[in-house]
Amino acid sequence: MTEQELRRNRQACFEGLARVVAEPLHRYLLRRTNPDLVDDVLSDTMLVLWRRIDDVPGLGAGATPDPDDVLPWCYGVARGCLANARRADGRRLRLVERLIRTQQHPPPTTVEHSDLHAALDRLGELDREVVRLWAWEGLAPRQIAEATGLTSNAVNMRLHRVKKKLAAQLQLTRKNAGRPGHKPDEGRSSQ
Structure with a gap:
């Protein structure tokens, strides 16, 4: 047959x-x-x-x-x-x-790092994924390249650029928040 x-x-x-x-x-x-x-x-x-x-x-x-x-x-x-x-x-x-x-019941880490999450949300989707794979999953750039379809060189450049961008955003957020533990108008007289 x-x-x-x-x-x-x-x-x-x-x-x-x-x-x-x-x-x-x-x-x-x-x-x-x-x-x-x-x-x-x-x-x-x-x-x-x-x-x-x-x-x-x-x-x-x-x-x-x-x-x-x-x-x-x-x-x-x-x-x-x-x-x-x-x-x-x-x-x-x-x-x-x-x-x-x-x-x-949101996990306590979400509350403690809300400024980091906000800064991450301002990144593009691919940049966010690269950072998460590097920071949270502990992947090396060559492994991230394999997972995302980028080259290792592109991943290294993205990581470098995104880390600087995140650091600047977090520094600005902290600067605008004033002194830690104090409200901006705390201790001032209303007169």
């Missing part, structure tokens, strides 16, 4: 299987999960069936497979896909909860 004939045979086999199992699998999933999730899980199930078409028991070369032979195995696949979807949904919910908690 040629490769094209094998592909056509595989496709015909899957189409016959899909005609037999799609509706029962849809009903199976409707009884077990949220209606909004059914179509996604059914799609995942059909994808697994396509990938594992050679593993489906009772699926012969005949045009229409016997539902009694193929459905139990297909229900097992749908059950696994549903479990995967539920785990993914649980991970998403935990992530959302963690993000909400983080927003409610």
Whole structure:
């Protein structure tokens, strides 16, 4: 058999299987999960069936497979896909909860370094990324170059320029803030 004939045979086999199992699998999933999730899980199930078409028991070369032979195995696949979807949904919910908690209680480093974050926000996106990769991730310029698609020389020049720019912005911010620990008009008489 040629490769094209094998592909056509595989496709015909899957189409016959899909005609037999799609509706029962849809009903199976409707009884077990949220209606909004059914179509996604059914799609995942059909994808697994396509990938594992050679593993489906009772699926012969005949045009229409016997539902009694193929459905139990297909229900097992749908059950696994549903479990995967539920785990993914649980991970998403935990992530959302963690993000909400983080927003409610900002980490103390954010408050202590608000002037640094403000200065970083004034940089361009690529400059910000280069600085973060260097300072926060501890990457060397050649590693930053690999991550960003720049040359090592370009990264070195950007780092040099951006560090000077950040230092100037932070110095200006501190100068405008007055003496540390004092309000600008503190200690002056209003008369």
